[in-house]
Amino acid sequence: MKKIQLLLFILIPAVLFSQNDKELAETNNVIRKAFNEKNAYATVAFVEQRWRLAGNKGFDESIFYVEDILKKAGYVNEAVATTKNRLTYRIERRPLKRPSWEPVDAIVEIVGDPVPLLSFKTNRNMLAINSGNTPPEGIEADLVYAEKTTKEALESLDLKGKLLFADQGVGQVHRIAVQKGAIGALGYSLPGYLKPTKHTNSIQFTGISYSDSLSKTFGILLSTAAKDRLKAALLKGPVRLRIKTVATFRTSDELTIIADIKGNSQPDERFVFSAHVQEPGANDNATGVGTLAEMARTAAELISKGKLNPKRSISFLWGDEIVSTRRYVTEDKERAKGILWGMSLDMVGEDVKKTGGSFLIEKMPDPSAVWTRGEEKHTEWGGGVLKEKDIVPHYFNDFILNRCLDQAKTNGWIVKTNPFEGGSDHTPFLQANIPGLLMWHFTDEFYHTDGDRLENVSAWEMKNVGVSALVAAITLTSSSEKTALFLVEELKVSAFKRLEVEMKLSQDAIKNGGSKEKESHILETWSNYYFGALAKMNNLIPGGFTPKLEAAIQAAQKQVSEKSEQLIKAL
Secondary structure, three states: OOOOOOOEOOOOOOOOOOOOOHHHHHHHHHHHHHOOHHHHHHHHHHHOOOOOOOOOHHHHHHHHHHHHHHHHHOOEEOOOOOOOOOEEEEEEEEEOOOOEEEEEEEEEEEOOOOOOOEEOOOOOOOEOEOOOOOOOOOEEEEEEEOOOOOHHHHOOOOOOOOEEEEOOOHHHHHHHHHHOOOOEEEEOOOOHHHOOOOOOOOOEOOEOOHHHHOOOOEEEEOOHHHHHHHHHHHHHOOOEEEEEEEEEEEOOEEEEEEEEEOOOOEEEEEEEEEEEOOOOEOOOEHHHHHHHHHHHHHHHHHHHOOOOOOOEEEEEEEEOOOHHHHHHHHOOHHHHHOEEEEEEEOOOOEOHHHHOOEEEEEOOOOHHHOOOOOOOOOEOOOOOOOOHHHOOOOOHHHHHHHHHHHHHHHHOOOOEEEOOOOOOOOHHHHHOOOOEEEEEEEOOOOOOEOOOOHHHEOHHHHHHHHHHHHHHHHHHHHOOHHHHHHHHHHHHHHHHHHHHHHHHHHHHHHHOOOOHHHHHHHHHHHHHHHHHHHHHHHHOOOOOOOHHHHHHHHHHHHHHHHHHHHHHHHO
């Protein structure tokens, strides 16, 4: 999930729209009935058992598991497919520049203490990525604790042949340790949102530099309980550790599997889904893998039964986070021209009662990423303030929110949003000027920890996400003029409600001494955003832009502009 560091939480006004488009309602109904959350959950159960990095055994087994689902659903390998095969798939292979890594076993013991400090059997994230192997019998070495790891603080320490322990990320501790002749390092660093005093045995995976692993050194990540136990032992006197690490390095290929549903009239235009396979967790991101696999199966079933018939193509991609998606949208310029929408499924199956998270739609950059106020909030993952030039007017934000709210009306599912933050598979779409969104959950007490296991996964959440996402794709790849006109009206309603919310916030700001000029500018920016978003709706109907749609868009734009002018005058 999200590549960088921190994370955060959010909400947005949850406005329910009346469903008055029969075509859209029927799409919802047939997909909701066909989507089998038990299938998605079974895929999670398989994938989450494997410690997955691109090129390692667990990653590859997960790819082949998805391939088996696709084949059973009727997708044909491109290598043997004919022009009559509408459902196809392929596995792309690319040699990795360095060997893949996979943990096998590890144990840390305090010499003289019969109870292990850490064991891979219970803490499968304890071994830092890229760690090398100790001799089969393990090693014993003295432990040195450093309160600080500055150059000055370490000058007087003799680390040769020893182990360095510090309250810092293991990557930094390890780098310093091996430079001074240490044989390994132990680090402790857990963000507060993981609640380390509650989950005292949690370990959040991270790695050490690959080049260091060639010297057979290693990094050990500590839980809160292990860290406290080590410090207590050090208070009593010198500590010696016995450590054994086992990992595999192998020369291999990076695999990406891509399934395609060929559109029946505009096959070169497409909606692209992406779910990354790497990372060892259940929610992150076995749930994305499982949900997307069931979406692909569901779509194939309904197409074969004649219940769905997309005019544009739909593509499903499973691979290495950001890497595979970026390649897909950049390596083939002609294909990229036809990608009209992209969506990332990342951490989409969390049991919100257990993880502390909630379902979120991370929006494309809209004015809330510039002025984050009211119910708009960034997550603990963290998002910076964008500039006005970064705003991307598009209907995709509100369209996806409304499809999720349609599903929520059936069962009380909680749907929220957050301003743009980046860090997952939606970013390559946006960087290529393609509308892209992220479906995910946060805050998560088990994010990237060895507590991210199957018991914290909700099949119900996966179905809600999968149904909403697939309905969105089918609608945008199959929209009739009638449905397109409904969507224009729907977006106009969204615009009005947003302007009213921002109006109230601006009035409050002015009452508290804020600048009327600034608040007027915020309202005007939101108005311009929706004006531009409505303009983008000229691509809703596959194969053409009709006079009725053009007239509806222009009428909606005029009403939005008039609404904003009225509100600004009333400030």
